Amino acid sequence: MTGRLADRLIVNLAALLVLAFAAGPILLAAFGSVVPDRILFDRDRSVLEGGMTLDNYRYIFTGRLPAAYMAEGANRAMISDAARQVPRSLWNSAQISTSVLALNLLLGAPAAFAFARFAFPRKKPAFLFLILSPLVPAVALVTPIYLLVDGLDLLGTKLAVVLVHTARSLPFTILILSVFFRKLPEELFEAAVIDGCSRLQSFLRVALPLALPAVCATGLFAFMLSYTEFLFSMVLSGDARSRPLSVVMAALARNTDVSWSLLNSAIFIAVLPTLLLVVLVWRYVVEGLLAGAVKG
């Protein structure tokens, strides 16, 4: 009895620890975004003394300066207008990452199926090339990719970022999905062929529905890779019209003209879509994966 209690205590403590690491920074960012800097930095004053404020969020979305910066003697140098790029960059990131997700699934799923189920010449070296290519450090590829994109006259466009992100994430998609497709019973495909299915039909009608949870999970993975990627986004994306969130967040985090509460507000806004995505979609992916495991 005591042993079971101790076990539960340890499990709960471990869960709390994980929760603190996972949710702590988000909660701190949310907290820091609504407490005025003046109170945040003053250890002698209670955080509740100055009241909560949504001024920073209002500034980010409307451009109206926080009340503290309207006061006489206030220095507006610390209220960076780069923060106002957050909403647009969020939209840019949504477009780029969703495009990357779509291209990964459109190109990656058939490729993975081919690698998993068919024999063709140079299959092994091609697969090795694909799965080893992500091992090349991104920084070593910046200059050649920049020159390539510049040569294609795509510099400063979202399309350039989409293409590079897709190229960087596609190997992972193919690797993960090919493993999944390989585990599907051979008998299913034999039966499909007997029923008159072509290779494409057996992919679309048999493999894809069974692999849907894995396809969703892999797509989300590609989405996340693109959403958080910084180096190529920074070099290739150009100005605010095409700049993704990761680049704007880097500017906010590293420029000295950004107040802490403004930075926290931007962080919280940046985290929200990912949180929403996890809440809305991840449950179905996990449930789908488990269902697939039982059926398999």
Added chain:
Amino acid sequence: MLGMSRSMGMAGVAALSLLAAAAWPPAAVHAKDVTLEFVVWNYSLDTIQDNVRQFEAENPGIKVNVTDYTWPDYHDSVVLRFRGNTTTDVIYGGQDWLPAWAAAGYLYPLDEIAADAIESYKKDLAGFTINDMTYDGHLYGLPYYADTISFIYNQRILKDAAIEVPTSWEEVADAARKLKANGMERPIVYEFNQELPNFYDAFVAQAYGRGGDLFDEEGEAIFNRPDNAAFQQLSWLRDVIAEGLVAFENHESTIIPAMNSGKHAFTIVYNYVLAAMNNKADQPLAGEFALARMPGEAQSTLGFTKFYAITSSAAENRERREAAWKFVDFMAGPPYAVAKRWAIEKGLGFGQLPLLEDPEVIEAWSGWVDMPTLQAQIETARGGTWKEWTAVWAASFRPLMAQAMIGEATVEEVMSQGAERWDALRAQMAR
């Protein structure tokens, strides 16, 4: 459940298609006589864009496209543009990057584009800014933003402890000891980060305060001599750190709240940090911080300059060259309206000396800095020794400085190693 996933999947595919389509809108076409490509780091883009709009209104036929990068990635991104032959006409330059960029032929001297104008503008520029924008006898820029490294103190703390504002490093140490005896644990807060150029710049400023230099007029290292000001200053830093008088912060942005905690009385940072410390909008002790001349016999300090520069590729074409010069002249030339705007609205420092007498600038700045002290500091400030190899050398010297400061190596050892490295790089470049 899988059925639900599929219907969601269909809706998702439709949404994906819409989003993906929106990612690739048709490119806009501009039809103007000359379109300049202006590359900046993304500080206050709204103000930059507004200045550009004003320039375009005054100069029909010239359009300016602004491309911005984050400050930490700016240098590498610009070099990538140079190497990739990406059209780039006017850029933000920096004193530390100029020798390499000019030697590589990326930038074009302004005094070869508009010799008379440049000659007449020089009388208005602070000495350190001319030093920072000059390479091989040619001026390559006009100031966007110039600042000095400041010795900052908390007026209230010194007044309460009946301590005079220190004018020498020995007085700084004595004041810190007295404050420590009164209960302040670490009276000096210092930006200690060997990865950052600031770490080296602040050290040079302190050596300048003593009236010395790290290099002689021929560019030879002399800081390894025990009687050299830099040698003495590193020894001073080692001693006050060993005495427990110094707290470390790893970035200037954290110096601001640290000073505003009331737990420190002195720091050495760029002057714009003083503006942030005294910002009534967000700092609890705003108004308590003041600028003092850099301690030491000379009371000089290090200045730095970021400037507008024209690329060699722009200078190759007469129309682009003239348009680029018009743009640079608008942004940094007389009557210095753009520099004044930056100073008033954003508190940015400047290299154009007439602005120190401008009533609007004085009114805007008096809220956070004592203008006569600042003027005296600017007028005695000196530029750094910027060679093609300075940035590479400084990156290797900063960890050595850090080692000596915390007592992991002797001052003699690190100064000797630093001088050897400087001489080796100098010889290598000469070859």
